[in-house]
Amino acid sequence: MNLARPELRQAARGLLLVGVAAPILALVAVLIAAVSYAGFDHARQYLSELGGETAAHPWIFNFGVLTAGVMTGVAGIGFGLAVVILTRSPVSAVLVGLLFILAGIGLVMSSLYPWPDPRHMAINLGLGIQLAPVFLLVGLRQSLELTRLKRFLVGVFVMMAVLTVLTKHLVFPGTVNDFNVGYWERAFAIVLVGWVGVAAHLLRRALVR
Numbered sequence: 001m002n003l004a005r006p007e008l009r010q011a012a013r014g015l016l017l018v019g020v021a022a023p024i025l026a027l028v029a030v031l032i033a034a035v036s037y038a039g040f041d042h043a044r045q046y047l048s049e050l051g052g053e054t055a056a057h058p059w060i061f062n063f064g065v066l067t068a069g070v071m072t073g074v075a076g077i078g079f080g081l082a083v084v085i086l087t088r089s090p091v092s093a094v095l096v097g098l099l100f101i102l103a104g105i106g107l108v109m110s111s112l113y114p115w116p117d118p119r120h121m122a123i124n125l126g127l128g129i130q131l132a133p134v135f136l137l138v139g140l141r142q143s144l145e146l147t148r149l150k151r152f153l154v155g156v157f158v159m160m161a162v163l164t165v166l167t168k169h170l171v172f173p174g175t176v177n178d179f180n181v182g183y184w185e186r187a188f189a190i191v192l193v194g195w196v197g198v199a200a201h202l203l204r205r206a207l208v209r
Contacts, residue, residue, distance in 0.1 A: 029064020
């Protein structure tokens with residue numbers, strides 16, 4: 001396969017554009033669902049409750065998560081293709097793509113089985129996407145360009161690692177508690193999902209160059 005073909009780069013850019021849009025769609029769905037849920041407590045309640053039994057319009061959240069999940073899987077193909085084009089590193093490309101696809105599957109399943117259905121916990125498949133920045137960095141390690149993207153990926157990974165150890169009570173137990181758990185979950189979600197859009201945008205620009 002000739003990786004220099006312009007139509008291949010164009011295809012990767014189109015798939016990455018889906019990755020840019022997915023976090024935006026997810027954010028819009030959450031905001032609309034929260035506004036539609038009278039009395040929703042952002043400090044004490046989890047985001048999954050926006051699609052649960054007590055929500056007035058659970059379909060808003062669940063449809064948004066479902067769509068964002070499909071888009072995440074599609075974006076994963078774009079990420080993998082971009083890594084191959086830019087670095088000729090097929091192993092990293094496949095690993096990155098698989099992590100995105102697994103995250104997409106987790107989001108789709110969690111929307112099909114809303115909280116408190118035990119099957120909703122399939123959403124934890126999405127946590128594997130925390131490793132995607134590492135594999136991206138491995139794939140990009142020999143590239144002398146993309147310095148901004150590399151720094152961003154390092155920062156994102158560090159932020160996700162810090163949030164993980166705090167929310168899992170591995171350090172400073174009691175920092176995350178029943179009175180503020182919602183805020184911590186939202187911070188984690190913003191980093192976990194938001195980095196995808198930024199990284200997709202930066203990779204699209206790199207493909208143009």
